[in-house]
Amino acid sequence: MPEVSIPWQDGVWTHPPTAAVDDGHLDVTAVEGSDAWRHTAYGFVHDTEHALTAPLAVGEAMEVSFRAPWEGQFDQAGVFLRIDDERWIKAGVEYADGHLGLGAVVTDRRSDWSVGYVDDWRNAEITVRISRWPDAAVIRAKADEGPWRLVRVAPFDPDASATAGPFLAAPTRSGLVVRFTRWARTEADESLH
Template identity: 75%
Template sequence: MPESHIIPWADASWTHDPADITVDGDHLLVTAVEGSDAWRHTAYGFVHDTEHALLAPLAVGEAMDVSFRAPWNGQFDQAGVFVRRDGEHWIKAGVEFADDHLGLGAVVTDRRSDWSVGYVDDWLGSEITVRVSRWQDAMIVRARADDGDWRLVRVAPFDGEAAASAGPFLAGPTRAGLVVRFTRWTMSAADAELH
């Protein structure tokens, strides 16, 4: 992966304030508000726009990595990277605990949301890193557990002419008390190749 530099937690702003934020050395511990989530229309018929995302600008040719840990024991607990163009165009990518499984996937929203997910139960207890690389016409999502191999999660269309921001996110749709420990947030050059 290309050389990276750390993004300070204070150099960004939240889409929606979490219930609590604590700085622990270099780490950021964030508690989700019960009922927080991000989704638009598809299959469920509702719009949720209450996620907690800490966002900084992301330009074409740049990538962001977010590393984190969480207990993963509440239905739909989720964390990862959020990329936002506006309220109807965004991507959330990372892990979500649902039906007693940890799923790795992405929700890509262009007025309506879609969802792709696959089980990664062997990642429970690991430090997870999600990486988004912005190309001229796409967002490339990769992830890994601890120091394992990078896994391609999604190649999604994304308007290269639009301003966008990205960064760590979490949501607790069904419960209070989800605490995610974000351990690292970095920026680097975007991945040059898919394979």
């Protein structure tokens, strides 16, 4: 399957952002308090992320590239893969406690979070790729033209209809603007290594 660019207007928002300006790239302004999380450790459910999604089948991958200022606690952006309100994955970067973290939140009724620092990515264009395998989601990311890093391999229901695409959230502030520069569908990764 050759890479196919997905037009911004072909996506459907899970929750509309404050603004989304299409000028070739897509500048999206998050609503203050937006986030995605279910129960674990914090005790709350947040279901207010901004994800622009389109169908993603088993055997396909979706890539999203973006830049952001990374200034507010828990500012985040990346790719969102969703079956329904209780089964989803968000993967990308999040600014927390003075560091930029690369990771994923995998949710099946309850969320878990894996993260590692990538402070040297702060001014880079970041690309996140999520491949849908028959029994898993395989997540990779890179900064600029650097090498792909494996972020996570997580179980994912092969029989469920799912959508995926760019996402952002701003749990603690107003004014987060993420510039999405690319959204594409291609063939899923063939191997982990």
